[in-house]
Amino acid sequence: MLLPVIMAGGSGTRLWPLSRTLYPKQFLTLTGDNSMLQDTVARLQGLEHQAPVLICNEEHRFIVAEQLRQRHFAHSGIILEPAGRNTAPAIALAALHATAQGEDPLLLVLAADHVIQNQVHFIQAVQQALPQAAAGKLVTFGIVPHAPETGYGYIRQGKAVSAEAYQVAAFVEKPDLATAEIYLASKEYYWNSGMFMFRASRYLEELATHRPDILAACQQAMQGVHHDLDFLRLNEAAFLACPDDSIDYAVMEKTQDAVVVPMDAQWSDVGSWSALWEVNSKDEDGNAIRGDVLTTQTRNSYIYAQHKLVSTVGVDDLIIVETKDAVLVANKNNVQDVKAIVAQLKAANRSEHLQHREAYRPWGSHDAISDGERFHVKKVTVKPGQRTTTQIHYHRAEHWVVVSGTAKVQIGDKIFLVTENESTYIPIGVPHSLENPGKVPLELIEVRTGAYLEEDDVIRLDYTV
Structure with missing residues (x-):
């Protein structure tokens, strides 16, 4: 049985200000009604498969669990990485987890942040790869190129091993434009998609041969695994000692059993704002628009309004993205340089690179409204049946x-209800918590006052959120 492995780690910056470290692009809704992660799981519906295993960063665990819950998607475990160590260790964790259950499934390795617009061709390519993976080959999916793309690595096909698969002759780094044009004309090269299929034991065998240090670190990390709700927590020290390497460098470029199956499924890794413009539907002027947007004399632009009305007059080839706390305006030909803005934010120790103004928690969310020298105002939303941790501020x-x-509030030893248009006060140094006992979302306004108002002024007394 096919076991999908969905890699939902990473904290991409090229789609800033929508993508932030604590809420990266795989969790965003960019091309439809679902997030990219949700689309990745939904795309499997045409295949016979087990519930997928997901791998994500520790700090994203509740986002992953909530997005699966929203669409009623089952899963076979959410493996938490204490820190990113690239794709070779991540896939090793999934393979070790699968074989620890006494099984040796075929793993279908997918990234959670890709766009695939032709699901029929995606499923067809996966089905064509099944016999190769079952025979012990390590399959990579090569995207049939339709343009001389310089932003992707390439795979050169070798001798045919079946009507649908070829030996991998070489993995090629990102080319310049002239070289990419030669690749396109030859019809022997594919874009490297970062999607794979192989039997779990075969991947572990190849890893043992070529990177035994990675395998040993992952085995030690899995020996200390323990279950926490939906999550599988690793031996943190063992995993942090694991080398950082991609599956391409660690295994695929070294194995003698790599094959490539072509896939022509309107694929994109949405690695930039211009790529997102390309995959979205456009109006008669070539504009891709999302949100409350008005345009006149505007052409070939991507305009995203999250919170306010955005209007444009007499502009071409622009990327305009508005969020609650940031606005990006960029020429479509310079979107690769967005990372320079993120670097400036990091250097200045500004929070806009890290998280959105509205921050998500397992119990709900909070959204900053106003800041002053000795006050901070935010809107807090608590989901039905959820509660915050008991905490103290000094x-x-x-x-x-x-x-x-209706809020169920605990302040010190007192527990009481606070309903609409009522308020309560929490003194400095007193333990307190907030719960929503009702059937509808609880919304309240929180006003902080004091000399120090940052989020790190908190001592949690029961569980971590």
């Missing part, structure tokens, strides 16, 4: 005003 007091719903 530098701030808080006022809570319930806007809608």
Whole structure:
């Protein structure tokens, strides 16, 4: 039985300001009604498969679990990486997890942040790869190129091993334009998609041959694994000692059993704003628009309005992205340089590279409204049946005003209800928690006052969020 392995780690910066370190692009809704992660799981519906295994960063665990819950997707475990160590160790963890269950499935390795617009051709390519993987080959999916792309690595096909598969002659680094044009004309080269299929034991065998240090570190990390709700937590120290390497360098470029199956499925890794413009539908002027946008004399632009009305007059080839706390305006030909803005934000220790103004938690979310020298105001939303951790602040007091719903509040030894248009006060140094006992979202306004108002002024007394 096919076991999908969905890699949902990473914290891409090229789609800033939508993609942030704590809420990267795989969790964003960019081309339809689902997030990219949700689309990746939904894309499997045409295949006979087990519930997928997901691999993500520790800090993204609740986002992954919530997005699966929203679409009622089953899973076979969510493996948490304490830190990113690239794709070779991540896939090793999934293979070790699968074989520890006494099985040796075929693994279909997918990234959670790709766009595939032709699901029929995607499924067809996966089915064509099945006999090769079952015979012990390590399959990579090569995207049939339709343009001389310089932003992707390439795979050169070798001798045919079946009507649908070829030996891998070489993996090629990203070419310049002239070389990419030669690749396109030859019809012997494919874009390297980063999608793979192989039997779990075969991958582990190849890893043992070519990178035994990675395999040993992952085995030690899995020996200390323990279950925490939906999550599989590794032996942190063992995994942090694991070398960082991609599956391409660690295994695929070294094995003698690599084959490539062509895939022509309108694929994109959406690695930039211009790529996102390409995969979205456009109006008669070539504009891809999302949100509250008005245009006149505007052509070939991508315009995303998250919170405010965005209007454009007399502009061409622009990327305009508005969020609650940042606006990006870029020429479509210079979008690769967005990472330079992110680098400036990091250097200045600004929070805009790290998270959105609205931050998500397992119990709900909070959205900053106003800041002053000794006050901070935010809107807090708690989902039905959820509660915050019990915590103490040593530098701030808080006022809570319930806007809608009913709050079950604990302050010190007192537990009581606060309903709409009522408020309560939490003094400095007093343990407190907030729960939504109702059936509808609880919304309240939180006003912090004090000399120090940052998020790190918190001592949690029961569980971590």
